[in-house]
Amino acid sequence: MAAELPIPVYTNLDDLYRNLGTTVNHAVRWNNLAEEFVTRFSRKPAYIARAPGRVKILFTLSSGEHIDYTLFGCFPAAIERDILIACAPRSVRTSPSPYSSQTGPDLESQQVSGSVVAENLHGKYSRQTFVPAKKLSWQLDIDTKQLRWESYVKAGYYGVLNHYFTPAAGSDGHPVPVDLLVTGSVPAGSGLSSSAAMVVASTLAFLAVNGKLDDTSISAQGMTKGKLVEMAMENEKRVGVNSGGMDQAASVISTANSALYVSFFPRLSAQPIPxxxxxxxxxxxxxxxxxxxxxxxxxxxxxxxxxKLVHARTRYNLRVVETLVAARVLARRLNIPVGEKEKVTLREVLGKVMGEDAGGGEDMDLGILMHGLERMISEVELLKPNQRDDGEEGVTLEEMIEWSGLSEDVFREVYLSWVDGNGWFPVEATYFQLYKRAKHVFTEALRVLQFREVCLRAxxxxxxxxxxxxxxxxxxxxxxxxxxxxxxxxxxxxxxxxxxxxxxxxxxxxxxxxxxxxxxxxxxxxxxxxxxxxxxxxxxxxxxxxxxxxxxxxxxxxxxxxxxxxxxxx
Known part of the structure; x- marks a missing residue:
């Protein structure tokens, strides 16, 4: 299984480039980063971590920006553009960095175990110094309402601290002080998952500089690709993103010349597809x-x-509610029992229709899954609303509550009163599009499997x-x-x-x-x-x-x- 493989560690750039693809001159960027690290920190980097961005070739919004809300698979691929983080353990510094305008407390913090001096090659990002605080668990200040570049560095650090430097992990040791320098070629805010790449690279950098890549206290195999995905998913929640794992899986598990078929049910799994x-x-x-x-x-x-924060109530959050309510209503119309406060997903409804034993932990045969999707594309017509006199599509909130079979109080509690890492989870719509959203999810999930099938037989x-x-x-x-x-x-x-x-x-x-x-x-x-x-x-x-x-x-x-x-x- 690809997730059980170790994290690749190269000893020369030729071996690394042979597996990357070659539409970008990577060597120039790596050399520039290393030379700039020497200029700023007066020594060579001990390690450089790389994590790529990704494209979603086909997807079903299964790895939602807030939660997993359909659980169907998707088909992403890592791209050549990436985040690079050069890092090295630091000895006590007796003079400030030539790039630092800070004195006093800044110099004192650099001498503390686990302290971090973080710089970014991009001129608009200022130098940051921070020190984790040890209470019941390690703490780092991250403002989720104002996402700064160093927040993603801190997020990656969190998992390393709390997995490897606690009594529960069998360690009373202390993390080393670290200098690091970041550069990136993944455009921010472009939908190519620069944030996930940043968290993955940060997590990997702190693991490496603390000598934890081969540590077997967490896993008998040491740090595997699957373990890094899980840790990066957990870490990214620190910046208010409850990620489903697709972005991290693509950034970590991808292989050159291939995409990934990522499945979320009954567990997260990823299969490279040429x-x-x-x-x-x-x-x-x-x-x-x-x-x-x-x-x-x-x-x-x-x-x-x-x-995302400005438009969440009419876009991201609304799609979550529409797809989950569609799943409940469809289950009800197919006479499938659903618990009163259960947030059943469209994938789980399909499984119940096909007699899947989700508790058995076995993945459904993909041929059966394709047959099930074809059936559900027909069954979803049960959600099609009657034509409205005003010509509008969809159903009102009152109609949606009635279709769900729940009381208004319970409906609002289950579907309209969530809290996520950014606060309340509000939605806003005059008409809710249960039919259209479910139709897209089922047809897109089928396209993902068809795309996979074409690739395998080509x-x-x-x-x-x-x-x-x-x-x-x-x-x-x-x-x-x-x-x-x-x-x-x-x-x-x-x-x-x-x-x-x-x-x-x-x-x-x-x-x-x-x-x-x-x-x-x-x-x-x-x-x-x-x-x-x-x-x-x-x-x-x-x-x-x-x-x-x-x-x-x-x-x-x-x-x-x-x-x-x-x-x-x-």
Whole structure:
């Protein structure tokens, strides 16, 4: 199993690059980071941790921004863009860093066990010094309402402290003081999961610098990929994100040239699936043979940012409520018993319909699951509301409560009174779209399995028809996201259409939606002309050149997951 493998640790960059993909000149970034670390901290880094961002090729909102709320699988892939953290244990410093404007308390804190001096190559982020406090458990101040860059560093540190430096973990030892320097090429707020990559890289850096990668006090195998995913999931909750694990799994478990089939029921699991047409060779602009098509993904940033906190009640939180209430109502109409205060999911309803024994802990055969999804796509018509006199779609809150079979008080307690890491979990809608949301979830879950099936049966190199088949599934997904789940936006819809007009096999939004990026499947030989066409057609890109353009639209190949590098810079 991929999750049981150890975290890769390389001793030279050649071995690391061989597995990464080559559309980005990684060596320049790594060398620049190492040299800058020497400049700022007067010694070489002992370790550099890497964690990539990811694209969601197909997904069912199963790994929601707040909770797991459908439990169906998804199909992400790690990208080449990543977060790098250089770090080294620190001896007592007798003079301030040349980059530090702080004196006094700052210097004193640097001498404390477990203290951290964190710097960022990006000029807009200031130097931070912090010291964990040991009470009943380790504590670090994180303001979840104002997410600063160092909050993600602190979040990664939390898990290492509380898993390895407590009496319960069999340790009364103390973490080492650490200097670290961060750089990243994953655009923030773009839907490519820069936050998960930051937490994974931070967790890995603190594990390595404290000598815990091979520690067997937590696991007989030491730190495995699966254990790192679990720890990173737990750590990211510290910044107010109750993550379902998909982003972390993609960042940690991915292998070069492959995507992941991530399943959440009955437990989190991830299976690498080779992607037809992808390769670890460099992107070539020369014409490719029509008999041997090669393909890459191109990510294009819409430059629209959806503020999760501002829009949660009408977007993220609302979809959670709609899908969970849809599951209860559908179960009721199929005569499936559900506990009064049980938040049954659409995946669990399917399992009950198919006679699945969730308590047995066995994954459902994927062939049976596909058959079940086809059946549920028919059954979901039971949720279709009657046509309204005012022409509006959906059901009112009063109608939704009546359909649920619950009293108003119990309904509000179960579905409208949650609390998450950011406070209350409010929703706002005149009409709730139970039918449309459930229809998207079931059809998208089927597309995920169909995409997986096409990849597994494809030859290498694939035929043109295989890439077109994958592209069609991506296009169908975007149509459903836009019309049924309504998580797209005009700019994303425009970028998707421009991508198809420019020759993409398929294109769709990636991430949670309402902004961020699109991902398009492109013939490798057409990347340069494709990007040129999008630049000339999409208004916000006009006038961008060079690195500015490369920041918003770029090609990527499926990358390997999180890793570390030890000895190259010694």
């Amino acid at each position: 992607l037809p047409g992808a390769s670890t060779t460099s992107i070539s602009i020369s014409p490719a043979s029509s008999l041997q098509p090669r393909a890459v993904f191109v990510c294009a940033n819409s430059l629209v940012v959806s503020d 030859s290498s190199p694939p035929s043109l028809s295989v890439l077109e088949e994958l592209g069609n599934l991506m296009n169908e997904s975007q149509e459903s996201c836009s019309r049924a789940y309504e998580c797209s936006c005009p700019e994303l819809d425009e970028l998707v259409q421009l991508a198809r007009d420019a020759g993409a096999y398929g294109s769709r939004l990636t991430g949670a939606g309402w902004g961020g990026c699109t991902v398009s499947l492109i013939a490798e030989s057409e990347v340069e002309s494709f990007i040129h066409k999008i630049k000339n057609a999409y208004g916000p890109y006009k006038g961008l050149q060079g690195e500015e353009l490369h920041e918003v639209i770029f090609a990527t190949k499926p990358s390997s997951g999180a890793c570390g590098e030890y000895s190259y810079f010694r």
